[in-house]
Amino acid sequence: MGRHSCCVKQKLRKGLWSPEEDEKLLKYISRFGVGCWSSVPKHAGLQRCGKSCRLRWINYLRPDLKRGTFSQQEEDRILNLHQVLGNRWAQIAAQLPGRTDNEIKNYWNSSLKKKLVKQGIDPNTHKPITDKDYAKDKKIEFYASSSSSMPMAAELEHALHFNNGGIMLSSSSMEPGLIRDTLLSKSMCDPLFLVEFQSGMDPISYNSNLLAQFQQTNYETSLPSLASFDHHDLKMTTNSFMINEVRESSSTTNSSNMNTSTLSAGFQPMAFEGEMLQFNGANVKSEQGCAGQWGHHMQEVQVNNASDFSMYPTGSLPGEYTHVYHQI
DNA sequence: AAAAACTGCAACCGCCAGATA
DNA sequence: CTATCTGGCGGTTGCAGTTTT
Numbered sequence: 001m002g003r004h005s006c007c008v009k010q011k012l013r014k015g016l017w018s019p020e021e022d023e024k025l026l027k028y029i030s031r032f033g034v035g036c037w038s039s040v041p042k043h044a045g046l047q048r049c050g051k052s053c054r055l056r057w058i059n060y061l062r063p064d065l066k067r068g069t070f071s072q073q074e075e076d077r078i079l080n081l082h083q084v085l086g087n088r089w090a091q092i093a094a095q096l097p098g099r100t101d102n103e104i105k106n107y108w109n110s111s112l113k114k115k116l117v118k119q120g121i122d123p124n125t126h127k128p129i130t131d132k133d134y135a136k137d138k139k140i141e142f143y144a145s146s147s148s149s150m151p152m153a154a155e156l157e158h159a160l161h162f163n164n165g166g167i168m169l170s171s172s173s174m175e176p177g178l179i180r181d182t183l184l185s186k187s188m189c190d191p192l193f194l195v196e197f198q199s200g201m202d203p204i205s206y207n208s209n210l211l212a213q214f215q216q217t218n219y220e221t222s223l224p225s226l227a228s229f230d231h232h233d234l235k236m237t238t239n240s241f242m243i244n245e246v247r248e249s250s251s252t253t254n255s256s257n258m259n260t261s262t263l264s265a266g267f268q269p270m271a272f273e274g275e276m277l278q279f280n281g282a283n284v285k286s287e288q289g290c291a292g293q294w295g296h297h298m299q300e301v302q303v304n305n306a307s308d309f310s311m312y313p314t315g316s317l318p319g320e321y322t323h324v325y326h327q328i
Numbered sequence: 329a330a331a332a333a334c335t336g337c338a339a340c341c342g343c344c345a346g347a348t349a
Numbered sequence: 350c351t352a353t354c355t356g357g358c359g360g361t362t363g364c365a366g367t368t369t370t
Contacts, residue, residue, distance in 0.1 A: 015364085016339075037356070089358075090358060
């Protein structure tokens with residue numbers, strides 16, 4: 001077993017195809033059809049290997065190719081198929097007429113994958129990213145940041161210990177100011193840090209207990225309109241914190257068909273008192289948010305559908321801490 | 329206006345399995 | 350049975366165009 005014989009031959013062109021080459025290949029296949037690819041370049045007068053000709057035909061010249069942007073239906077189909085088939089692009093492409101495996105693979109890698117991550121969904125498993133997964137990611141991100149311009153990175157690297165995907169935070173080697181600054185930085189805004197730091201609690205068991213109840217529920221990727229939604233039954237988690245309950249204390253519908261609701265959110269400790277948060281796009285000051293306690297925020301917000309509902313630390317970007325909705 | 333960073337995509341690479349000599 | 354050829358596949362690279370700094 002070695003390299004393809006066609007590839008080791010000399011004087012074979014590589015790189016982008018010229019219009020002249022395309023024309024030659026198109027003419028040949030139109031006349032003789034698809035057969036033995038290794039003999040195509042010779043008969044078509046091309047200085048390419050058969051493999052290259054095959055790829056060019058399949059991915060570009062084939063007359064039944066659709067081209068253009070993917071429709072919403074196609075996107076949904078890819079997501080569903082990927083959930084079942086994984087990275088079997090050829091099999092996925094077989095279910096999408098006019099699309100090539102290469103095209104779908106590129107679309108997945110450049111767009112769909114990022115979209116899922118933003119929604120808090122693991123693109124490999126298609127399941128919501130748990131805080132445990134997030135902690136693992138943080139480990140990578142954190143060590144990667146040690147060479148960045150973040151001034152505290154080196155000190156933190158010594159102060160943090162990672163254990164089985166979880167995070168153990170040791171405060172002995174850190175100045176209080178440093179700890180606070182670090183914890184407030186957006187990349188470190190993770191409740192696990194605070195829980196461990198303040199209470200000495202094992203963040204993994206703490207977190208898994210909280211997650212266990214949610215994992216037994218059905219995940220919802222969208223929610224009904226808030227106008228008719230019973231907020232007492234809503235629990236929502238994010239990568240960075242967990243909203244325990246959302247209560248609607250008043251609700252009116254204005255002329256532009258937009259519901260104005262006053263929402264109160266109780267959430268897992270993640271903010272310091274006085275820290276600014278973004279709650280549905282509006283700045284909210286943390287009223288009671290010391291780590292180790294439940295924080296509460298009151299804020300009048302305008303929502304026209306549940307997907308507008310978001311909460312994240314000020315300074316982070318909307319979508320950076322993405323949501324997973326759980327209806328129980 | 330220029331340089332750097334980012335993005336999308338076409339094409340290549342290496343591996344595998346089946347066919348054939 | 351073994352070696353080689355070939356087509357097919359998924360992962361990766363590198364280029365060109367676009368956007369941001």
